[in-house]
Every structure is written in structure tokens, then in C-alpha cells.
Amino acid sequence: MEYPQAVPLKYAINPDVCLKLTKDKCGTCETVCPADAIDYTMTEEVLTITAGSIILAPGFKPFDPSKFDNYQYANFANVVTSMEFERILSATGPTMGHVTTFPKLPAQPKKKKDKLLAQKRKDPKKIAWFQCVGSRDVNKCDNPYCSSVCCMYAVKEAIIAKEHAGKDLDCAIFFMDMRTPGKEFEKYYETAKHKHGINFIRSRVHSVTEDPETGDLLIQYVDEMGQIVKDTYDMIVLSVGLEISRETRDLAKKLDIDLTESGFAKTASFEPVTTSRDGIYVSGVFNNPKDIPESVLDASAAASAAGDALAEVRNTLTKEFPAVPETNVVGDRPNIGVFICDCGSNIAGVVDCPNVTEYAATLPYVTVAEETTYACSQDAQDKMVEIIKEKGLNRIVVAACTPKTHEPLFQETLKNAGLNKYLFEMTNIRNHNSWVHKNNPDIATDKAKDLVRMAVAKAALAQPLKEEKINVNASVMVVGGGLAGMTAARSLASQGYETHIIEKKDCLGGEALKLWKTAQGENVQQELDALIKEITSNDKIVVHTNTTLEGVDGFVGNFTSQLKTNGKTTALEHGVAVLATGAKALEPTEYSFGKDDRILRTLDLDRMFKENDPKLDTVQSAVFIQCVGSREPQRPYCSRVCCTHSVDNAIALKEKNPETDVFILYRDIRTYGERELLYKEAREKGVIFIRYDVENKPEVVVEKESLKITLTDHVLNKPVTIHADLLTLAAALVPRKDERLANFFKVPLNDEGFFVEKHAKLGPAEFATDGVFIAGSAHYPKPVNEAITQGRAAASRALTLLAKKDSLFTSGTIASVDVEKCSACGVCVSICPYNAPSFMAEGRFAGRADVNAVLCKGCGLCVASCRSGAIHLRGFDTNQILSQIFALDEVS
Amino acid sequence: MESKKTGSVVVIGGGISGMLSALDLANSGFYVYLVEKGPSIGGVMAQLDKTFPTNDCAM
Structure with missing residues (x-):
């Protein structure tokens, strides 16, 4: 068993070490197993499966740092990997969540000695994390890419370690660039710094030595001021990268799919989960290093891509369990x-x-106890x-x-x-x-x-409850005709659902119309054109341009939306909705933006490249300033796309003319995943990267002959001045902050105005409101491939709901009103967060409350607030709760 | 000649992404084979303690 929560929670024999299987000795487990579950004769079986598509989700293996002699992972007990530290923090791990150091064990430990040593374990006072172990490194290993997750998990481990070991624990993270470009990540990083007091030290530690007596770990590094610092830690955690295993590479070879040099599956930005071979899709870390929410998006996207290819044979092989007819027990004596x-x-x-x-x-009504x-x-x-x-039991207790x-x-x-x-x-x-x-x-x-x-x-008081059937309207409304929205629409239409795209502008394409090329070099306009043609020629898709949404009524399966096109309002009935309203580039208010036509935003530079503007050929000195409006108090998030975009454009300038001086002024370069290769290429091509602090931003002075940009160089610690004839500002991506739209669907916006998904990890393409889905930069800024992935993912999630057309039911545990007792006070109507209760409009009890079974979530707020005692929560009725309380009072 | 398509999908890997792919497909009308080389599903995520940035339990 790998860990206590393994599913299934069953023991398995490791055939490589089992004495019975390797040497035909032992066999103890067979004799002690009371269930006779051990069978040594079982052998590998080869099964042949015929399938329409294959999805590869083989994952990664954590990098093995044993071969790094400078960190001595293999020899020092208290140099551990981040994965091992994760288990140390876990309540079900080897130390039950207690953060302790590991005593040095003798080469051949004996039981008694072990025990003595174990007593010497101590609670660490100082722990250090070393970032980029096995990532962004081509000297000691062959992993030039960034593993994308280590910065965040190190911050998390440090925070949790302090939670477990007390706030006096000294945690330091040694890093090169802090990469926290995900949703809510930057705030997490800021909290770690300011609230939890975690030290972030920008340095790569050269080596670790161990005090042979105490086991303390001595490190030496050069700090930002160029000083050599010596320090001692009790424990060092190596933030190991994600690597593709040999086994996975072999599998890819067998399947004949193309890999990148680092072993990740090759995919195109516009088909981000499709491998080089038809019918084979890829999901998770094998499709570039990524965190959990992105893996979850990949999962749904891969399902959507695999499903689209097999649309015409959907529902041909699924099996249904025959339903057992329900016995009527109403009025029967409980038989528990x-x-x-x-x-x-x-x-x-x-x-x-x-x-x-x-x-x-012996309890009342109980006839069987097992x-x-x-x-x-x-x-x-x-x-x-x-x-x-x-x-003939009619109530069951487990x-x-x-x-x-x-x-x-x-x-x-x-x-x-x-x-x-x-x-x-x-x-x-x-x-x-x-x-x-x-x-x-x-x-x-x-x-x-x-x-x-x-x-x-x-x-004993339980009653059978009925679940109401929900009718699902089989058409879809997608709000926003950008990349994410179009992708979702295309997928749902290919599965046979009528899809309406609502676009407020006069054409499809959204912000992508302004992009020049993707990080992988694909021409965005060509691909976008093809997608728009596909959408407009699809007879299942209706495109409503120049259209705004004026109102939404109803609930999952049964929405009615008011669309306004050129002043005319029409109603659209649909079962589900996808919100893909995107984000836009900030209008900067600093660095003299708008005062000189040599000062541009990234998208303006893209336009020049797209149009092959001759001005670009004469540029002698170009400067990019990063984080313009991002990662600042009023916008405490990273816009995710800008580092890669500027690096990419810097390379393009160098390619146009290698003599052009190109500078990128940055805070942290966040070229996550294999985008790191672009960063490497830019440096090799001579692009100069200069870091600045947010407290000490570059200054731009517009002069007639050039733009004068002054900042403090972090290596020399001296002011430098650059004379540029082109300044590109990497402006933040800002959400549309559409409170009206959020209100229509009762979906939340976060402080910055991005939509808040159902679950940060496991529900990134849907809302807590049933039947409403989210895709694209309205969720968080994202590049082309990720917007498309989320578009597909939203479609896949919507499809699972649409496919349930005939089997979507409400829960049985919902509130119901005893109209005789209702005094029509309206408290339930005003208190319900889901708008489930309303006043009946007609009939004998007009004016009194009624609860809509589809909208009710069974939270019980109205039950507790009803002053007449008229509302009951089915399955948790007052008499049931009271009888439970009275039963507690009886003595066994 | 175009061969007839099969309405089933093989998902290789029982980690978080493989499991969710399998669920989406099964819930939208395809028969799924989920293949995992180890004795249990859950992958790396099941072995993590907490997850960033919400510090939710990974299980």
C-alpha cells in the first residue's frame, strides 16, 4: 500500500522484492491473510482493447538530485527533496506531520541503536529551500525548462512548515526568479513574505557541507550585494523539478508521437492537447510542466478533443445499469x-x-445488526x-x-x-x-x-424522498467571441448542440486579432482566420455580433436570456452558458505613455510586426519594461503572458537586425515551462536583461533624439542610462470587471474583477452556479494555448451536463413549505442565497411562500429563519433532529 | 475505405488529469478504459499534503 488514502485501499505485492516470488521463500502473508487474498500464481496478462481515441496522462517523475555532488542529497540525512518534505508535512506521513530532522543512521542500523538515535531527532529551527534543482539547468542536468510549480510549492511548504512547527521556525527560500504567475499566486507570495515572515533570498547556493558532530548543514552563497554569506541550517529542502521518465519516452516512441527535446509531448498552440498522431491526445505534465488546475483543464480539454473526434459514435458503447423498481414503504412499521x-x-x-x-x-425497530x-x-x-x-428491511443505518x-x-x-x-x-x-x-x-x-x-x-423517522427531474434545453449560449469562446462553441456544436455566440463587437476574434505570433512561432492571424471560418460555416453555430446581454432568467437546463442586437431585443432559451468575455490591455499611466509615438504597448509592437512596419528595420536600441501595472498594490497579480511575449519580441528584433541593442527591464522573468527556452535563446542572441525593484522603477525622459531610460543595475548597483528609439511597455491584462454579467448568472468576481471559478484546483472551468462555465482570460490572463485549452475544457464540462438530458435530478434533501402555517412574511424569500423561495402568484395560497426544488440547495437557512415553523428540510426534519437529540440523552 | 469508429477511449495514467479525463468522457457518453501501472489511482496529487494557493488538503 503506497499511503493510507490509496484508492483502492488494498495491499499489493511488489514482485521485485517479494521473497516468495524472487527466491521462493517466506510466504508469510499467505498464511496470515484471513481473507485468503494472496495468490502467488497470478501472472501478467495481456489484454487487447479496441478504442476510438487514446489520452496520454502518464504524469512525471520528480527529479532525482542524487547525482548533484554539491548538495549531497544522497549522503546528508537532512537534505531532503520537496516530495519527501511533502510527506513529512502530511498527517499520514512517516512523522505524522511533525516537522523533525533526521538523525544520521549507522550504515547497518540495529533496532536498539535506532531507538536511541530516534530520540536525538530534533525540531528544526531553520529550514532552507533551494529552487530550480533539476530545472533551468543545462550544466548539471539536461533540463533547460522551468518546472512551473516549484516556486509555489516551496512557498506553500514553508508556510505549512511554520504552521506545524510554530512561527519561530526560520524559513528561507533561495531562488533565481520567483515565478508565481497563476491566479491568486502573487498574493500568496506577498502573504508569505509579509505575514508569515518567510525570507526570500535571490541567490543560487553553491554547495552544502555537514557538521559531522551535529549534522547541521553549512551553506555558502553570494548575496545580491555580491557579498559571500555563510549560514547554518537544520534542514535543506531541494525543490526538485518535474521530469518525463524514460518509461514515458519509450511509450511515446512505441506510439510514434513526437516529443520535444526535454521529453514533453509536442502540441500546437491552437490544438494544445493533440499529439502529432491522429487520435492520440495528451493531458497533464506530459503536455508541459504544469500545476493541478492546469492539469485539470488539460484533462477536460483532452476529453473534449477525444470526444469530438468520436462525436458520431457517442453513446454507442456506454452501458446502463438496469434500474431496480422501488418498494413503497410509506406507512410501514420501521424495520431497521x-x-x-x-x-x-x-x-x-x-x-x-x-x-x-x-x-x-437491542434498539427499537432494529431487526438486523451485522x-x-x-x-x-x-x-x-x-x-x-x-x-x-x-x-424486508426498510431503513438502513451504517x-x-x-x-x-x-x-x-x-x-x-x-x-x-x-x-x-x-x-x-x-x-x-x-x-x-x-x-x-x-x-x-x-x-x-x-x-x-x-x-x-x-x-x-x-x-426510524426517515421518509422516502422524491428527486425532481430537470429538463435540459439542448442549446448553449457562449458569451464572448474570442478564442476561448469560439473553441468552446466549436466543440459543443460538433457534439450536435445548437450553440449561440454572443459578441458585442462586429466581428469574431477578440483580443487575439491583435496578436502577431504565439510563443511557439505560429502565425496567430492565419490560425484565427481558419477558426473563424469554421465557426461561421458551422450550421449548428449561430453568431450574434453587435449583441449585448440584457438579462438572464431561469436556472440550469432552463435559462432565458435577453439579447440586444442593434437596439432590437430577442429572447434566447438555452440549457447552459459559457462565459468567455476575456481581458484587455491596460492603458498605462506611467513611463510617459501616450506622450511620444516611440513608446508603445506590447500589442502595438505586435501590430508593427504584423504589418512589417519599415520603422522596425531602423531601430537601433529597443527597451522593454515589464510589469507595467501588474504586481502592484492596486493590481496585485501577475499578468502571466507578458514575460514570454516581450522575450519573444526581443528575439524577433534581434533576428531582424543582430546589431540592435535590446534591453528587457524586469522584476522576475516568468517564462514558465518550456517558454524558458525562449529566455535562454534571447540571452544567447545578446538581449540584455536588467532587473529593477518595484520601489525603484526605471525613469523615462522623452528627448528629441532618443528616449532616455535610467535605472539602477542590480549587478553593478550603479545607475545606468539607456538611449532608446523604441520603448515597449508590457502592460497588464485587466479584466472587464463585468458586474452586470456576474449578477445575471449569480457568479462571483474576485477583488481584481476576474471571475471566480467553482474550485481553484478541481473546478477551474465552471462556476458554483450549475450550468454556467468559464473560459479564457475572463478567468485569469492566459496565452493562446491556455485559452483554447480552457475553452475546450468548458465545453467538456458543459457536455457532461447536456449529456445527462434525461437523468438530471434535483436533490431530495430540499426545503418544503407547509402552506397552512406560512404567514407570508417573506424572510425566506429575502434570506435565500439561491433565490429558491418565492411568493405563489395564484391559487388558494397565493401570496404564501413556495420553494423551487431545482434552485434549492438544501442549506437550511430558510428553515432556521422561518418564524412560523412552516419550512421543513426534507431528510433533516425537526422531529428527526429532536429524536436524535433525545436519543443522546438515553443511557446505553 | 473509411473504417468504422469505436465509441470508447483508453486513458493512460490514473493521476488527477487521467482520472478527470476519464470521468468527463464517461459522463458524456463514451466507454472508458483507465490504465494505471501502479496498484492505486490518485498519482502524485494524492501524496501531497496541501495545495497552493488555498492550502486545501490535497485529498
């Missing part, structure tokens, strides 16, 4: 079955489960169905782990036995009991009995 789970030794190791089971059998080793295992589930049918993860599984089992899934009650005797009271088994057993008694009392 209680299942007590041992969870292996997780529960049974502390709680006396046979005793609890025996006790459960103990199981793992209630969630397939055989236990099958047995449960059998018992329900045999004994005392096991958390309903958060396992309630749906047991509810499924109830359905298979013909019971309504709400005739079920789960009580947590593991997380809330055996885990927290493991030193008090007697008390834990008593508490388990209390919990079971309460659950039985509630279950």
Missing part, C-alpha cells in the same frame, strides 16, 4: 438494519465492534442487498467512516435493493470516534453506541 464497520483495524482496533453490534440489535470488516467492499455491499431483500465520501456508495446499494436512497442514515464512528479516542477504547465503545442509537432514532 444496522451495519457496523470494522474498517479493518481502523475502528475495530479501538472500538469493541462485536459489543456495539450486539447493543444495536458487523463487517469493510462495509464498503464489494462483497459486503452484495451481502447488504441480500439481507435487505431477505429480511456506522463506519464519513458520509462525505461513502454515503453515495451506500445509497447506491439501497437503490439496488429497491429502497429509496433517503431511507439511509450514516454515522461516523471512525473519524469522530476511533481516530480521536484511540487511547480510550472503553469511552470510544460507549460513544459508538451513543452514535448508533442516535442514528437509529433518526432513521
Whole structure:
């Protein structure tokens, strides 16, 4: 078993080290396994599968720093990798989340000695992180790219380490450029610096030595002022990069797909999840180094690309489980079955489960009480169905782990036995009991009995609940006709759904119309033209140009939007919506922008390149200033695209004329992933990079013959002056901050005005509002390939909803109004965050409240606020809760 | 001659991105084979403690 949360949570034999398999000795596990699950004779089987598409998501392997002799990872116990440190921080890791140093072990440790040494473990006072180990390095290893995630995970590990070990822990991060170009990343970095007091030191540490007595680690580095500094740390974490394994490269070779030199799958910016071979798609880190939300976007995008290619054979191979007819139990005497789970030794190791089971059998209405080793295992589930049918049970209680993860599984089992899934009650005797009271088994057993008694009392009153069917309108509205919006529309149309694109301008294309080329060198206008042609010629797509959105009514599956085109308003009915309204470049207010036509923004320079402006041939000295309006107090985020864009344009200027002096004035160069290769190329071509501090920005003076730019050089620590005839400002990308649109769909905007997605990690292409999806720079600034990926991802997420057309139901646990008691006060109507309650317009009870089952999320706010006691939360009714409380009062 | 397409997809790798690809495809009408070389799915993310920038538990 790899770690305690592995899925499935089963032991597996490692055939490389198993004595039985390698030397035919031992065999102990077979004799001790009570389930007879060990079978040494199993061999590898070769299966042949026929499939329409393949998605490659083989992931990465953390870089192995053993070969770096300067960091001595292989020899010093307290030089660890970031992955190892991640396990040290984990509550289920080897130190149970306690941050400790590791004592030096003798070459051949003996048990007793181990113990003695273990006592010498100490809580570290100082920990250092070394960035870019196995990334951005072609001297000691062959990984020229940036691994994209290490800066952020190092900041996170330092923050969490301080949380675990106390605020006095001294954390230092040694870095080259701090790369935090993701959503909310810059703020996280600022918080780490100012609130958590983490030291950020811009330096690459030369080497580490160890004090043989104390095990302390001595380091030596050159600080920003050029001084040699010596320091001592208790622990050093190497922020290792992401690498593509040999195995993955071999797989790629077998599949005949092209890789980049560093081993990542080659993809084009406009088809960012499609490999060089038809029908094979790629997702995750194998498609360039990336973090979790980007991997999640890739996942959905790859699903969308693979699905689009197979659109005509969709639903041909899926299988449906035959539904078991539901038994009517209304009015029947409760007949309760209680299942007590041992969870292996997780529960049974502390709680006396046979005793609890025996006790459960004595409770009112309980006819069956059973103990199981793992209630969630397939055989236990099958047995449960059998018992329900045999004994005619009509309420089920499971005392096991958390309903958060396992309630749906047991509810499924109830359905298979013909019971309504709400005739079920789960009580947590593991997380809330055996885990927290493991030193008090007697008390834990008593508490388990209390919990079971309460659950039985509630279950006895459970009623079958109905889930309302939601009808899904099979058409889609995409707001915004830029790259992301068009990509989403194209994918949904190819799956057969009528899609409407709403564009306020008179043409499609959005901000991409202003771009010259992508970071991979593709001509944006050519590709964009092709995409626009595809969209306009697709008879499933209706493009509404010069159109604005004036209002939205309804809910998932049933939206009605008011569109205004040239003064005329029409209504559009649709089932889902994709918001892709993009971002735009900031109008800078500094560096003399607007006062001289030699001072441009990045997109203006792009236009000159696009038009092949002859002025570019005469440029003798060009300067780029980065972070214009980004990473500042009023805009505390990184615009993500500007570093790569300026570096790329700098290279283009050098290619036009190698004699041109090109300077990039930057704060941190953030060419993440394989974009780092461009940074390297720029330096090789002679582009000069000068770093400046935000407190000490460059000064621009417009003079007749040239632009005079002055700043302090960070190497010389002296002012330098550059005379330029072209100054490009890398202006921030700013969101449209469309509060009206956000209001229409009840979706949130963050402080800067970008839309807030459902979940920062796992729901980056959708909103918390059901049926509304997000793509492109309206979510966060992103380059062409990432906007397209998110467009595809939004389409894929929308498709999973549209595909459920006939099986989309509300939850059964929703509020309902007893109209007889309702006093029409309106508190529920005003308090509900989802607009579910409303006053009935007609009928006998007109004016009193009614709850829309589709909009209700079952949060219970209205129930608690109803002064007449007229609102009930089905499945959590007052009598159920009270009977649970009264049951607690009884003594077992 | 154009051969007939098959309505199934093979996903290689059971990490966060492989699992979610598989789920999206299965939920939109395709039969999915999820292939993982190790004994459990979850990949690297399942071994992480917390995730940036929200410090949510990775599990």
C-alpha cells in the first residue's frame, strides 16, 4: 500500500522484492491473510482493447538530485527533496506531520541503536529551500525548462512548515526568479513574505557541507550585494523539478508521437492537447510542466478533443445499469438494519465492534445488526442487498467512516435493493470516534453506541424522498467571441448542440486579432482566420455580433436570456452558458505613455510586426519594461503572458537586425515551462536583461533624439542610462470587471474583477452556479494555448451536463413549505442565497411562500429563519433532529 | 475505405488529469478504459499534503 488514502485501499505485492516470488521463500502473508487474498500464481496478462481515441496522462517523475555532488542529497540525512518534505508535512506521513530532522543512521542500523538515535531527532529551527534543482539547468542536468510549480510549492511548504512547527521556525527560500504567475499566486507570495515572515533570498547556493558532530548543514552563497554569506541550517529542502521518465519516452516512441527535446509531448498552440498522431491526445505534465488546475483543464480539454473526434459514435458503447423498481414503504412499521464497520483495524482496533453490534440489535425497530470488516467492499455491499431483500428491511443505518465520501456508495446499494436512497442514515464512528479516542477504547465503545442509537432514532423517522427531474434545453449560449469562446462553441456544436455566440463587437476574434505570433512561432492571424471560418460555416453555430446581454432568467437546463442586437431585443432559451468575455490591455499611466509615438504597448509592437512596419528595420536600441501595472498594490497579480511575449519580441528584433541593442527591464522573468527556452535563446542572441525593484522603477525622459531610460543595475548597483528609439511597455491584462454579467448568472468576481471559478484546483472551468462555465482570460490572463485549452475544457464540462438530458435530478434533501402555517412574511424569500423561495402568484395560497426544488440547495437557512415553523428540510426534519437529540440523552 | 469508429477511449495514467479525463468522457457518453501501472489511482496529487494557493488538503 503506497499511503493510507490509496484508492483502492488494498495491499499489493511488489514482485521485485517479494521473497516468495524472487527466491521462493517466506510466504508469510499467505498464511496470515484471513481473507485468503494472496495468490502467488497470478501472472501478467495481456489484454487487447479496441478504442476510438487514446489520452496520454502518464504524469512525471520528480527529479532525482542524487547525482548533484554539491548538495549531497544522497549522503546528508537532512537534505531532503520537496516530495519527501511533502510527506513529512502530511498527517499520514512517516512523522505524522511533525516537522523533525533526521538523525544520521549507522550504515547497518540495529533496532536498539535506532531507538536511541530516534530520540536525538530534533525540531528544526531553520529550514532552507533551494529552487530550480533539476530545472533551468543545462550544466548539471539536461533540463533547460522551468518546472512551473516549484516556486509555489516551496512557498506553500514553508508556510505549512511554520504552521506545524510554530512561527519561530526560520524559513528561507533561495531562488533565481520567483515565478508565481497563476491566479491568486502573487498574493500568496506577498502573504508569505509579509505575514508569515518567510525570507526570500535571490541567490543560487553553491554547495552544502555537514557538521559531522551535529549534522547541521553549512551553506555558502553570494548575496545580491555580491557579498559571500555563510549560514547554518537544520534542514535543506531541494525543490526538485518535474521530469518525463524514460518509461514515458519509450511509450511515446512505441506510439510514434513526437516529443520535444526535454521529453514533453509536442502540441500546437491552437490544438494544445493533440499529439502529432491522429487520435492520440495528451493531458497533464506530459503536455508541459504544469500545476493541478492546469492539469485539470488539460484533462477536460483532452476529453473534449477525444470526444469530438468520436462525436458520431457517442453513446454507442456506454452501458446502463438496469434500474431496480422501488418498494413503497410509506406507512410501514420501521424495520431497521444496522451495519457496523470494522474498517479493518481502523475502528475495530479501538472500538469493541462485536459489543456495539450486539447493543444495536437491542434498539427499537432494529431487526438486523451485522458487523463487517469493510462495509464498503464489494462483497459486503452484495451481502447488504441480500439481507435487505431477505429480511424486508426498510431503513438502513451504517456506522463506519464519513458520509462525505461513502454515503453515495451506500445509497447506491439501497437503490439496488429497491429502497429509496433517503431511507439511509450514516454515522461516523471512525473519524469522530476511533481516530480521536484511540487511547480510550472503553469511552470510544460507549460513544459508538451513543452514535448508533442516535442514528437509529433518526432513521426510524426517515421518509422516502422524491428527486425532481430537470429538463435540459439542448442549446448553449457562449458569451464572448474570442478564442476561448469560439473553441468552446466549436466543440459543443460538433457534439450536435445548437450553440449561440454572443459578441458585442462586429466581428469574431477578440483580443487575439491583435496578436502577431504565439510563443511557439505560429502565425496567430492565419490560425484565427481558419477558426473563424469554421465557426461561421458551422450550421449548428449561430453568431450574434453587435449583441449585448440584457438579462438572464431561469436556472440550469432552463435559462432565458435577453439579447440586444442593434437596439432590437430577442429572447434566447438555452440549457447552459459559457462565459468567455476575456481581458484587455491596460492603458498605462506611467513611463510617459501616450506622450511620444516611440513608446508603445506590447500589442502595438505586435501590430508593427504584423504589418512589417519599415520603422522596425531602423531601430537601433529597443527597451522593454515589464510589469507595467501588474504586481502592484492596486493590481496585485501577475499578468502571466507578458514575460514570454516581450522575450519573444526581443528575439524577433534581434533576428531582424543582430546589431540592435535590446534591453528587457524586469522584476522576475516568468517564462514558465518550456517558454524558458525562449529566455535562454534571447540571452544567447545578446538581449540584455536588467532587473529593477518595484520601489525603484526605471525613469523615462522623452528627448528629441532618443528616449532616455535610467535605472539602477542590480549587478553593478550603479545607475545606468539607456538611449532608446523604441520603448515597449508590457502592460497588464485587466479584466472587464463585468458586474452586470456576474449578477445575471449569480457568479462571483474576485477583488481584481476576474471571475471566480467553482474550485481553484478541481473546478477551474465552471462556476458554483450549475450550468454556467468559464473560459479564457475572463478567468485569469492566459496565452493562446491556455485559452483554447480552457475553452475546450468548458465545453467538456458543459457536455457532461447536456449529456445527462434525461437523468438530471434535483436533490431530495430540499426545503418544503407547509402552506397552512406560512404567514407570508417573506424572510425566506429575502434570506435565500439561491433565490429558491418565492411568493405563489395564484391559487388558494397565493401570496404564501413556495420553494423551487431545482434552485434549492438544501442549506437550511430558510428553515432556521422561518418564524412560523412552516419550512421543513426534507431528510433533516425537526422531529428527526429532536429524536436524535433525545436519543443522546438515553443511557446505553 | 473509411473504417468504422469505436465509441470508447483508453486513458493512460490514473493521476488527477487521467482520472478527470476519464470521468468527463464517461459522463458524456463514451466507454472508458483507465490504465494505471501502479496498484492505486490518485498519482502524485494524492501524496501531497496541501495545495497552493488555498492550502486545501490535497485529498
